[in-house]
Amino acid sequence: MRTLDVCSPYRPGGIVGTVSIVFEGRSRRCRKRVVIAGLGDSGVLTAIHLAGHVDVVGISTKPAWVSGKELGTRISRPDDWARDYWVAFDRFRRLAGMRTVHGVLTGVDLDRRRVFVRGADGTTGTEDYDALVIATGVTSGFWRRPTVQSADEIGEELRRVHDQVAAAGCVAVIGGGVTAVNAAVNVAVTWPDKRVELYFPGERPLLTHHARVWNRVRRRLARLGVELHPRHRAVVPEGFRCDRITAGPVRWHTGQPDTEADAVLWAIGRVTPNTGWLPPELLDERGFVRVTPQLRVPGRPDMYAIGDVAATDPLRSSARNRADRLLAGNIRAGFAGRPLRRFRARTVQWGSVLGVQPDGLEIYAPNGRAFRFPAWSIEPVLQPWIVRRGIYRGIRDPAP
Template sequence: MSRPRVVVAGLGDTGVLTAIQLRRHADIVGITAKPEMVSGQELGLRLARPDAWMHDYRIAYDRFRGLDRARVVQGSLTSLDVDAQTVHVEHADGSSSDEPYDVLVIATGVTNGFWRHPALQHSDGVDTDLATAHHRIADAASVAIVGGGAAAMSCAAQVSEQWPTKKVDLYFPGERGLPHHHGRVWKQVEARLVALGVGIHPGHRAVLPADADQLSSDPIAWSTGQPPSTADVVVWAIGKVRPNTAWLPPDMLDDHGFVQVTPTLRVPSHDNIFAVGDVAATDPLRTSARNRGHKLVAHNVRALRSGKPLRDYRSPTRRWGSVLGPQRDGLVVFAPNGLGFRVSARLVDVLLQRFVNRRIFYGGVRKRSPSMTSSTIRRAS
C-alpha cells in the first residue's frame, strides 16, 4: 500500500505532535500561518520572562527532527473542497495554492486574546508581539488580571514573581479560581499567589469591553456591583476563545463554530477528515489538546488505512497538569485528584523539557537558536 498524503492543517503544539506521530506512515504536509511553532502555552511566562519562554515554546520547524521529511507550507487556509480533497492556501506574497490530501487533520486551534491568533506572520511579527506585550507589563506599576483559569493564575504568579514591587491583582467571578480543577489545586495555588503578594478578588464578574482580546488600561466595570477597578495594564485571560474555522464548511461545525467529531475524532460524514486539539468539539473543555489526542488521531489514521478498528477518545473529568508554569524555584504539577508535586528548576529543564518533551514527544529537537535573538527581548526589560 502506498503512503497516504496527510495534510495537517495547523502546526501549533497539537499539529506538530500529530505530524511527528504520523511521519513514519505518511507523507506529511503541514500548513501554518506562523514562521515557526509559536505555542499558546504558558502566557504568564511569555509576558514576564519571554527569553525563558522562547527557549521551550518558540521553535523553528526545521529544528524538529520529526518533521525532516514533512513539507511545511506557510499561508492562511481559506477554504476546503471535500469533493476534490484539497485545501486552499493564500500565501504572504499574494500567491495561492491548492494542497491535495488523502487524509486531512484539522488542528487550527483557537483565537484567545492577543497571544493566540491566526494572522499570517513572519518572524519579525512574532518578535513584535512578544516585545510589545512584555514592554507593557514591564513599564506598569500596577497590573490587573481578569480570569479564573490557569492562564490568569499563571499571569498573576509570573508577573508578581518577576517584579515583586508591582501591584498585581487577580479578579474572577466565582467563589474560587480554577473551577474545573480539583478543589485541592485551588487551595495550593491560592496560597502561592498570596505568598507572592497577589491581591485576590473573588466574586467579580467583568463587563467585557470590545477590546477584551487585547491588553488595555481602561477601568474594569463589574456586573456584580463592585465599583470599577483600575490598573496601568489589564490582562484579559477570560477563556473567551474563538475557533479558527472560518475556512471550513458550516456543516462541519457545531453552533459555536468548533469542529464536530465522533468519539474517534473523525468528522461525521467525512471518513478521511479528523480534528484534534482546541478546535475539536470533543467535550465541554475540548481536552484533546492536552490528553494524548494527537496519538489517538495518528493511530486512527493508520487504522483507517489498514482497515482496523478505530479507537475512541475518553476525556478526563477534571483539568490537571501545571497551573502556574515554570517558576524560578521549579514547577508544581497537579494530578487529577488535586495532589501536587514539585519538580526543581534544574529537573524541569533537564528531565521535562530536554528529555520528555524534546526527545520523547517531539522526537528530537536540534540545538539552534530561534530566529529572534534574546537581546531583542532584553532591551524591553
C-alpha cells in the same frame, strides 16, 4: 523501489535484463498524504507521530511552532518562553521530511479532497489530501491568533507586550482559568514591586481543576502578595475581542466600583474557533468541529479534528490529554481498514498550572495531587530528556 535481474531459461545464469518492482508501502509514491491544518501544539504533535508512516504537509500561519501555552512566562520572561515554546519546524527531528506551507486556509473542496491556501506572500494555492487533520485551534487574546506573522513580527510582539507590562505599576488580570492564574503568578514573581490583582467571577478560580489544586495555588498567590477579588464579572466593551492589554477603568456587572489599573490583561476564556474556512455542516452551533469519539468528522472518513477546535467535550480536552498519539494511530488504521480507538475525555483538568517557577515545576494529577520537578532538574533533565526527546521525539539545538 527494488531492481531485480531477469534470467533467461535458454541461457542458464545469463542475465537478459532488469525489472523495477514497486512494493506497496515502501515507495513514497504509494504513501498516503495527510494535510495537517494548523501546526500549533496539537498539530505539531500529531505530525510527529505520523511522520515516517505517511507523507505529511503542514499548513501554519506562523513560520515556526509558536505555542499558546504559558502566557505568564511569555509576558514576564519572553526570552525563556521563546527558548522552549518558539521552535523552528526544521529543528524537530521527526519532522525532517514534512513540507510546511506558511499561510492561511481559505477553504476546502470536500469532494476533491483539497484545501485552499493563501500564502504569506499573498499567492494562492491548493493542497490535495488523502486525510485532513483540522487543528487550527481557537482565537483567544493576543497570544492565540490566526493572523499570518513573520518571525520578526512574532519577536516584536513578544517584546512590546513585555515592555508594556514592565512599565505598569498596577496590573489587573481578569479571569478565573489557568491562563489568568498563570499570568498573575508569573508577573508577581518577575516584578515583586508591582501591584498585581486577580479578578474572577466565582468563589474561586480553577473551577475545572480538583479543589486541592486551588488550595495549593492560593497559598502561593498569598506569598507573592497577589490580591484576590472573587465574584467580579467584568463588563466587556462592545466589539472588544480581548486581544490586547488595555489601560483605564474596568467596570463590573456584579456592582463593585470601577477598577483602575495601568495594564489590564483579559483572560476571560472568550474563545472563537478558527473555522471560518470550513463548511457550516461540519460545525456545531458554536462553530467548533463536530467529531465522533474516534476524533473523526461525522460522515467524512477522510477528515479528523483535534485540539481546542474539536468539539469533543465541554473542556475540549483532546488539546491537553495527549490525544495526538491516538489520532495518528486512528488515521493509519483508517487507511488500513482497521478499527479506530475511542478518545476518552477527562472531566477535570490536570497538568501544570503555573509553569516553571524558581523552586521548580509542579504537575497536578486529576485527583489534585502534585508532583514536583525540583529547580535543579529543569534544564539538565526535564527539558532535554522528558520534553524535547520524550514528548517531541528530539529537537535539534538552534543554529549558532
